[in-house]
Amino acid sequence: MSIIEVRQLSKSFQQAVKEPGLKGAMKHLFVPKYIDKIAVKPLDLTIEAGESVAYVGPNGAGKSTTIKMLTGILVPSSGTIAVNGINPHKKRMENAQQIGAVFGQRTQLWWDIPIVESFSLLKDIYEIPDTTYKANLDMFVEMLGMNEFIHLSARKLSLGQRMRADLAASLLHNPPILYLDEPTIGLDVSVKQKIREFIKKINQEQRTTVMLTTHDLGDIEDLCKRLIIIDKGSIIYDGTLEQVKRHFAKERRIFFQVTSPPPLLFTEISDVTGLKLDILSELEFSISFDRYQFTASDVVSRVMKYGEIQDFRMEESDIEQVIKAVYDGNLDLNQTIQV
Numbered sequence: 001m002s003i004i005e006v007r008q009l010s011k012s013f014q015q016a017v018k019e020p021g022l023k024g025a026m027k028h029l030f031v032p033k034y035i036d037k038i039a040v041k042p043l044d045l046t047i048e049a050g051e052s053v054a055y056v057g058p059n060g061a062g063k064s065t066t067i068k069m070l071t072g073i074l075v076p077s078s079g080t081i082a083v084n085g086i087n088p089h090k091k092r093m094e095n096a097q098q099i100g101a102v103f104g105q106r107t108q109l110w111w112d113i114p115i116v117e118s119f120s121l122l123k124d125i126y127e128i129p130d131t132t133y134k135a136n137l138d139m140f141v142e143m144l145g146m147n148e149f150i151h152l153s154a155r156k157l158s159l160g161q162r163m164r165a166d167l168a169a170s171l172l173h174n175p176p177i178l179y180l181d182e183p184t185i186g187l188d189v190s191v192k193q194k195i196r197e198f199i200k201k202i203n204q205e206q207r208t209t210v211m212l213t214t215h216d217l218g219d220i221e222d223l224c225k226r227l228i229i230i231d232k233g234s235i236i237y238d239g240t241l242e243q244v245k246r247h248f249a250k251e252r253r254i255f256f257q258v259t260s261p262p263p264l265l266f267t268e269i270s271d272v273t274g275l276k277l278d279i280l281s282e283l284e285f286s287i288s289f290d291r292y293q294f295t296a297s298d299v300v301s302r303v304m305k306y307g308e309i310q311d312f313r314m315e316e317s318d319i320e321q322v323i324k325a326v327y328d329g330n331l332d333l334n335q336t337i338q339v
């Protein structure tokens with residue numbers, strides 16, 4: 001059985017409609033008006049145990065609303081959710097035992113007590129056996145480099161330290177599922193790397209199922225094979241990251257190194273619509289092209305006509321372009337591929 005099964009899940013919020021200014025506020029007080037804001041349209045989702053899934057989309061797409069329904073914080077407007085067989089909002093306590101959750105913008109740690117004391121409180125709340133607690137604590141302290149701040153209160157921590165402590169706190173009770181909402185937001189490169197390595201290890205070695213929302217493409221590339229893209233409350237793509245790149249990343253670029261300067265080639269290439277030439281040095285240049293218009297061998301043959309190639313390498317466009325196209329509303333999901 002799949003660890004997360006969602007059928008026809010949707011969520012609408014009532015949003016107040018107010019006219020501007022004091023008059024509008026007064027009017028709303030006596031005759032309140034509301035509209036239904038649909039945050040998540042009926043969607044189906046199946047996640048297998050041990051998967052690591054990125055759930056991405058532009059601002060306001062419905063990512064956090066979905067995660068909040070999965071964690072039991074929000075009650076769905078319609079549909080069903082089974083997380084390890086449990087309905088999260090009906091059995092919140094049971095659900096809490098089997099999930100860890102980190103919301104990048106908030107903390108689950110007690111603000112004024114040392115981190116190690118927060119952990120100890122969580123041990124009691126989740127009734128974690130001594131041996132499990134000690135083994136996990138030692139491993140997390142080591143892997144996340146928490147020794148230097150474990151005796152400080154959450155209030156005194158930097159954002160990167162706080163995120164590491166939050167991540168450890170969410171996993172002390174060995175939950176089979178970990179939800180992460182923007183886990184690396186605002187962090188510097190080295191802390192991001194530490195956190196990514198940690199999540200990867202937990203996923204691979206403990207088979208913890210990870211569902212992650214992020215705007216950071218590095219998180220997706222490093223951590224997730226499967227990508228689900230949500231836009232305006234609907235899932236518009238569900239597949240592997242590799243497939244997304246292959247199917248939707250349109251631009252390719254080939255870098256060439258030639259044995260002697262090829263002036264004729266530069267004129268020829270500049271005249272072809274759809275090919276973009278960048279001269280990098282006397283003997284080095286690149287040609288970018290739309291993979292639906294040209295094949296790589298087309299481009300290489302054109303270059304070979306005018307010069308001797310010493311070396312070349314191809315750069316596929318990265319996932320960033322694809323996600324940007326989704327954000328800009330420009331992703332054509334029906335486009336076909338020229339091989």
Ligand SMILES: Nc1ncnc2c1ncn2[C@@H]1O[C@H](COP(=O)(O)OP(=O)(O)OP(=O)(O)O)[C@@H](O)[C@H]1O
Pocket residue numbers: 013014015037038039057058059060061062063064065066
């Ligand atoms: N409590 C609420 N009341 C009213 N509308 C809400 C509420 N929570 C979310 N929404 C609306 O639902 C839509 C989806 O919001 P959600 O927070 O799920 O988006 P998101 O994809 O997580 O965006 P972001 O990347 O900005 O966090 C937005 O239009 C938002 O304004």
